[in-house]
Every structure is written in C-alpha cells, then in structure tokens.
Amino acid sequence: MSSSTWSADFLTRLSMDITVAEIGLPTANLWHIESRAWQRFAELAVQQNLRWAAGWAEQVDNRFLINACFEKQGEYILLRTVIDDSNPELPSQATVYPAANRSERHTQDMFGIKFIGHPDNRRWTRHQAWIENHYPLRKDFPVHGTPVGITPPDMHYPFIKSHGAGTYEIPVGPVHAGIIEPGHFRFQAVGELILNLEERLGYVHKGIEKITEGREPDSLAKLAGRVSGDTTVGHCWAACMAMEQAAGVVIPPRAALIRGILAERERIANHMGDIGAICNDVAFVFAQMQFTRLRELWLRTNATVFGHRLLMDRIVPGGVACDLSDESCTLIKKEIVVLRKELTEVILALDLNSSLEDRLYTAGFLSEQVAAAFGTLGYVGRASGQDMDVRRDAPYAPYDQVTVKVALENQGDIASRLWVRYKEIRTALRLIEDFIDRLVAGELRAEWKTPSTGSEGLGIVEGWRGEIICHIRFDTDNKIARFYPRDPSQLNWPALEKLVLNNIVPDFPVCNKSLNGSYSGNDL
C-alpha cells in the first residue's frame, strides 16, 4: 500500500490517541483507538469522506475487540478498540454512519455489547430462538444453545406504525409467494403508494459465525461457500484470502487466474439470471426465457469444465481444486464469442422496447446521497454514481495484472441497475478471455502452513453483488477462532427501504429484484 495516500494526512489531522500497528494486514492498515473516541473518529472520518465498510466484534478472554473497517480510494483502515467484558459498551458510530446501524444491532444481539446513542437499538438478528441477555457469540454460550421444542414466532417486534385516514399496512412474508428466500416486509401505504417500508430479516439466521469456531481451514472454506449460495465463489475466495494472509501462504499464479475465471463466471451467471427476472417482474417474458436459456447453457459449461454448475468448493485454502485443460480453454472462448453475439441481439430487443421503458425508467430511484450514506455496494451503488470496485481500487491477484473497466451510471433507477449489470457482463467476458490468455503452467495449490495462534486475516474481494469483506482469526492448532463474512447485501438491504418510497406496491417485486439482496448472506 503506497504511503503517499490520504491516510497519513488524515492521521495527523485527527489529533487523537491512535496507535498505528507496526504490522498491519496486507489488505488494511490497523489502527488502535480508545473506546471513548470511537464515535469521535467516525465524525472526523465522515468529514473526510471515508466510507464505512464493515463492523464486527470478537471475544478474546475477558475482553471484546470491536472492529470497524473504513475505505477511501481503495485504501482500507481497520479500526480497533478493546473493551472489558464487565461493562461492554461504547459510543455508537451509527449516529454518524447509517451504514453501521444494522451491523451494530447485530453485534448487540450476538455479543451483548451496548452501543450508546444508537438511533435504533431494537433487536435485529435475534427473534425468539434464544432469550434476551443470552449472547450466542460469547465463548460461554454453547453452540447447541438451550432451544425449546418449537421456537415461537416473533410476535411482538415493535414495527413502526402509521396513523391517519386512508393509511393501511401490508405484512408480507416470511414465506413469500415465489421461489425465494424468507424475510418479512411491512408496508405502510395509501392507496397504491408506498409511504414506508420496514424490513424484518433474520429468518434464515443459521448461526454461521458460531458454528465455524473450531473448524479447520478446508471445512471453513466449505461453509464460507454456503454463506450465500449464489455467491459461493465470492465468499469462498474472501475466506480463503483471509486464511492465507493469516498463514502467510501465497497462492500459485495459475490458481489466482483460475479463481479470477471462476469469479467472473459467477458474476455473469447471476447477472444474466437477474436481468431476465427483472424483465419478468414487469411481464416481459421474452427476456426471461432468453436469459434463463443463456444462463442454463453457461451453467452446463461450468459443470463440464469445472465439475459443478454453481462452482461450489472449487476454491480451497491455498489455491483451487480444479484445473483448465487446453480443450476447456478453447471451449470457454468459443462460448464467449457465441454469447456476445446472442447478448447483442437480445439486449437490442430490450433497449428498444417501450413497455420496459415505461416500467423501468425512473422506478425505484436511489439518489447518490442516499447510496453514499448507506455505503451501497456493487451494481446498486454503481447505478447511483458510487464509483468503486475492489478489482480496480485495491486489486488482488489476478486483477493486478489487468485493467478493470468499472461500469457506472448515475440515474439511480431500475433501468440504471439493469444497464450496469449488462455492462458488467461485457467486462467480465473480456476478463475471462484475458485470464485464459495469461494462464501459466504450474501448481494449483500451495502447501498449507499452520498459522500461529491469534493470527488474523482480512479478505476483501469484489463478489458479483459487490465488495465482500471477511475477517478470520486463528486459534491454536489450525483451528478457527472467529469468522465474520460481510456480504454486500448487509449494506444494500437498507437502500431498498429508501428506493421503494413513492413507488406503487405492485412495483415492489421489480424494485426488490433490481437490488436482489441475499437473505442468507445478511442473516448469517
């Protein structure tokens, strides 16, 4: 990381007690701070336009480490404070950064750490599976908990209420009408118009953070690949990157290139599926049929070449578990040529279609300001002018060898998000070709080294939904002490509450699909 960046300047301006760790992480500078200055730091950071990217806690003996990750111009700062477990509280950063809101509530539910001054300290991840004042991520909480026979429904969550003549509520979920994940949406509406939307997630909370404690690297990678099934490559890569940092393992160049190909294939598969689904949500079935067809062909190639349709478990600690033969490379390249031609035909039919224009333009508008305040990521952020992409701004192998063209739009509507995705497909196709051309012979997997006790790593990759941040700390004997994956959905979900405002209720599905947050990746 270059020294002539904003962070040195920022540090001198801060005029507060910050200890810069001599040995940072390869992906971030590590700054230690007093807990009472926690909020003050955020106030100064927001003035300097730092982006709040992630927050999580860890328990080490009888102390808690609280972490927050900030980013600007591709440089990451991992801010850390230590508090005692006898009185676990510290000032909230959510007062300054709306992006930190749900993350702090999650930490509050899971660790019992109180964030003073938090604007909304209702529980978030906890429903009724464990009782108040019990905190699953504390070391003394048994992994099996103390469940009752049937976990009661979460009846008394204090939703925001609306009053007044003509307003009414629509509760939706957790079981939805389609083949999708569960979550609850509470609408307040007047006539068809949405006045307010409140999301209530946490239904698919599976205790991922807890059940990883004590796992070994291979087993953790497998679970990381199931944080969100549609992002199996992205999460697995981020987790492996973090573990490799902790262990001091450098992956072979061939493995890095294959990882890049896998990640771009995942991006294309998801974008194709979603573009079709967005069109389907406004009853334009032609596009749905074309894109599901193209997606199916793409997945079949995944199965033929890599042995798994969704590419699960292809990335492993130290490298990859699949190789590319010359015939496979030829096959992939041929497929790309055909896909480009097909995409051009289909997208022209979409572009000139007036019924799509009617429904997608200006609908689901997310302003640049709101997108920035929530730290919105990936195509949702990029369609609202948030010009960031880890592959370009903080490149990791193999992206350090290529130029990544970042698609950007600024109208902030559903159409913008659709076009950003289309452009990202085109870029990804180019990248796959590039990576194949650069493929070098060599090892697929570096030898694993047992990391020293307490060593940590921070994996940061650009998944198909946007930036994924993954923190891992090792215990003794190659065992995991802490695993925290921050899916981009955690920052994108709150933006949905804002972008549906003043849209009509029947447009909610297409608004939701244009964002397509992962429930599983959010609930953990």
Place this chain on the structure above:
Amino acid sequence: MLRIFKKILTTGVVTERFKTPEDEELEQLGIEIKRHVDKKFSGSIAIRQVDAGSCNGCELEIHALNNPFYDIERFGVHFVASPRHADVLLVTGPVSRHMQTALLRTYEATPNPKWVVAAGDCATCGGEFGVSYASCGAVSNVIPVDVSIPGCPPTPLALMKGLLGLMSSDVA
C-alpha cells in the same frame, strides 16, 4: 418488435426433446413423471416451495426447472404461490429456528392429502449447518418428510428424479 420475433424464431425451441440422444434421460424422466401425474393427480401436481433456511443455492436450481430446457410444467408439474393450492411442499435448507413456526404453519395450511419433499443436503440431513442454537437441522426434525433429494445443490435433473420417486412410490 421485429427484433423480438426474429430472435424468437432464430432461437427456435430449445426444450429438450426425445430424439436428442444426450437428453433422452430428461425426456424419459418427464414422460414417467407425466404418467404418474396423470394417474394419481388428475394431470397436474401443484408444488409450493418453502425456503426454511437455505443458502439460496437450492433455489437457483429449482428455478432452473422452469427454464426452457427443462420446462417442467409441460409434464404437469407447476409451482404455486400459496400452500393452500399445493399438493406438495418442496422444502430446502436446514430449518432455521426462526423459520420453524413459519414452516409448521405452512404445513398446516396445506390441504390433505399432502406430501413433503426435502430438497438438498441441508434439508435431508442438516448439511454443513447441522443442529445448533439457530438451526433445527433436517426438515424431518420439524415436519414429516416423504422423499429426500440429496445434493448440494441437487441439479435440476436430480430434482426431477426425486419428484418422480415421490410419485412412483407407495406414499403418493
């Protein structure tokens, strides 16, 4: 508009047919399914999919059943929006404790006779997540299961085979 027609015409029908050798399995499977659907379900079987805590991988493959290659609806199998319209619940995921009541209520809302298919490794045996403070593990720990379809996730073909297994077995 002409572009749309042109693309539709040049794409042709990709739905996999009997005579293509490598797709014979799919077509045979479909014909078998259709035979059972006709005999036991008067020509149509309605499935309500319930995600009880999956990672969403299984959902992607269940979605694929409706793409033009598999087009499972041609065999009389269709997905419905309410459990009250369903013959079969297709449940994925380990059942998270936060979804336990929702799944039980969905089960109760499904009229008899009804069948439950657990799709994917998690639904079958708890998979990577197992039983914990947050997860009940396999679907059979919460509601009775008639057929399980393993796989992480099961491919569309495996899902079709599993459904056929349900219909050709004695339980249906």
